[in-house]
Amino acid sequence: MKNWTRAATAALLMTVAAPAMAEECIAPANPGGGWDFTCRQIGRIMTELGLVPNMVQVTNLAGAGGGVAFTQVVSKRSDDPAVFVAASSATTTRLAQNAFAGATADQVRWVGSIGGDPGVIVVAKDSPYQNLTDLIDAVKEDPSKVAFAGGSAVGGFDHLKVLMTLDKAGFDDAKAIKYIGLDGGADAITQTVGGFAQAMTGDMSEITGFIKSGDVRPVAVLSEERVEGFEDVPTAKEQGVDIVAMNWRGIYVPKDISDEDYQKWVDMLGKVAESEQWQTVMTENGLAPYTILGADFETFIDENIAEIQDVSKEIGILQ
Template sequence: MNKTLRALLTGAALSITASTAFAAECIAPANPGGGWDFTCRQVGKLLYDLGQVDSPVQVTNMAGAGGGLAFAHVVAERATDAELIVAASSATTTRLAQRAYGDASADQVRWVGAIGADPGVIVVAADSPMQNLEDMVNAIKADPGSVAFAGGSAAGGFDHMKPLMVLQAGGFSDITQVKYIGVDGGADAITQTVGGFTQAMTGDMSEIVGFLESGEVRALAVLTEERVPGFEDIPTAMEQGFDVVAVNWRGFYVPHDISDEEFDAWAAKIQAVADSPEWAETMAANGLAPFTKVGGDFQGWVDQVIADTEALSREIGVIQ
């Protein structure tokens, strides 16, 4: 554990006390109001409403180190706590793959379930000559500097990774030549593209809905396994011949040393929420698409995502 995480963890241990009034706890590794907080509160409420837990789920906000504080806390202090789940997302696995949490690694916890996702997208200005992903890939193959992408993450972050995965799937290997500009959020990234400063934007579906409706941008692809309900006119990358799925999933990990039975029990509870009409309504109201993987299926999927992200990060020089 690096010194920064250790110092934060010591402070957290002094400020957080357990509550015996709650049978289960969900840690949101951020302040109230963000995506991890949303995941804990919405899924926690449904776990209780659907009778999956006997008492209301306690939500503990533990901001710090981009999720690293909560991760270190679980590994060091809660490794056997079978009543604990922790909200996670694609940002969590990307940071772990890139060693952003110091010497922490993804195998120090168990990945129990994903329940909904903000689909990844690649969009261009409405008047762009690129009509599909093949046009985009061919343009970059012909001249790698001719297409610059704008995204809401820093270089090496998840938005940066999305077009690189598509390009690799399309047979383009010199991805270090691809131009990427990281800006402050998806709206700024779209502004860069609509204004002609970049030729494409890479981000999430929730960031582009208003711009699609106004006709300012056109989506080349959504990076999901199937077309997104409500946006059926946007083709997937897979149906265009690019085997890429890149979604900002919402889900959970649990402590590493709980038993297989306890792990499976959490997986079943999360599956029950995913199957409920109440969760379908929550997703629709918050711009999420169905994306459910639980138990061993999710663990195996995360393992592969970590390996792929680490390899791609090394290739573009984010990690050595």
């Protein structure tokens, strides 16, 4: 009886002490980039709003431009209701170009987007290029002397932004343009500040801290209009290059979770999008409102992939 009492007491204590399952956000890149930003901000706000019982755990899982994280979720966590993954236009770009070794968008469930992140091109603070025209002229004169760093793999969205910008500027030899693909915007900034690349292309949210610190100098933002909070950064369109490249920021979840769990993520992301905290995050980081949720977002993903495939064919990345 005494032994039974001890065992029962221990079991009871274990039951009481066991914490609720913690939600986890996978950022498919190293700390400091746009996917990491998405995970940490959404996770923090979910916690502050009381939408989750514990702090959201952020796991950085870099590799293959998001492919390592995508593959792990599909193959090993396909029915895990507690995990969600940061995604963006870079994700759909890689899927559109069949860069994830045969993976397709329908292998996961797309929850939503809650912000649009304007593309931006920056140079080191002591760079001789004072504006976008200077940079483009240098490429036209000798493309081998101007390398662009980006936080996505070769052929990814950051790479596409460079190719499309130069194509719109009249330079159509895509294969001659030097691009260094890295795992996240922070690594690309390091390459640029260190002089290994002459310019960096990324998204406003992952670069704002480096702009404010003076480590880099923006030469163009790839949006229709100047971004609130960064009104001194001219658009590419103002400088004669007719390009707009917005990177949506959102999340996906494993495919085999229940419809109820999927709807839970949709509802929580919608509440984050409506929160005062998220409005502040957007203003401080140069994001524009861009909320698409649930079934509407899944339709958007299909259309986004088709559009990227068309662009990739035009510039020679896809046949």
